[in-house]
Amino acid sequence: MTTAKDLFIIAMDQQPNQSVGQGDLSLALAGAELIDLIGLEAVALDGDSIVPGGQPTLDDPLLGEASSALARQVPYERIEDWLWRRGRDLSAAYQAALEADGQLARGRSGRMLFGAERVELVDSPARRDALSRREADEPVLAALAAVVGMQSGASEEELSLDDEAVTTVLAVVNDAVMELEAVRQRRSIEKAAFSNVWRGP
Structure with missing residues (x-):
């Protein structure tokens, strides 16, 4: 399993009152894919730019899509x-992929994640591996979980990340999620102001 799939699984495993926003999760999933590609030496960073390397054979179709989507010219x-380009609707893509793999099932007792249908995690080795990784506070997964507001995420002070490239990606993911929240708040304020205009004094 990839870091992105593990992140999606632990997001699904959250309590309903701790649910993660679709946009936040999509940005974090794109960051998780990039971190996995760095680990596979499929990409490297030059400052804040993504420099593609070799094209390894990837067993995971979504990670393969991410690799193929890289800009390969200066x-x-x-x-x-x-993050913004790859992250568009990425959480829905992961939901569909996990359903196709039998990791998610539709049912009345499940959660309404990003659509009208209720889905729930199937008890599988993939789920157990993801939850074990969370319980072990694996640094990258814990950092991504913290960025999207999962209570299971460790704080930055508790993380021991010695990979500068990974740390850079995590910082940019955090900034993007904060920017998305700022946009949400601005739209909410504008909507409230518009409503007040129509209500009148």
């Missing part, structure tokens, strides 16, 4: 731009 894509 100027290379910045991490932030990659």
Whole structure:
């Protein structure tokens, strides 16, 4: 399993009152894919730019899609731009992939994640591995979980990340999620102001 799939699984395993926003999770999933590609030496970072390396054979179709989507000509894509481009509707893509793999099932007792249908995690080795990784506070997964507001995520002070590239990606993911929240708040304020205008004094 990839870091992104593990992240999606632990997001699904959250209590309903701790649910993760679709946009936040999509950005974090794109960051998780990039971190896995760094680990596979499929990419490297030059400052905040993503420099593609070799194209390893990837067993995971979504990670393969991520690798194929990399900009392979100068100027290379910045991490932030990659997150917004690759992250568009990525959480829905992971939901569909996990359903196709039999990791998610539809049912009345499940959660309404990003659509009208209720889905729930199937008890599987993949789920157990993801939850074990969370319980072990694996640093990268814990950091991504913290960024999207899962209570299981460790704080930055508790993390021991000695990989500068991974740390850079995590910082950019955090900034992107904060930017998304700022946009949400601004829209909420604008909507409230518009409603007040129509209500009148």
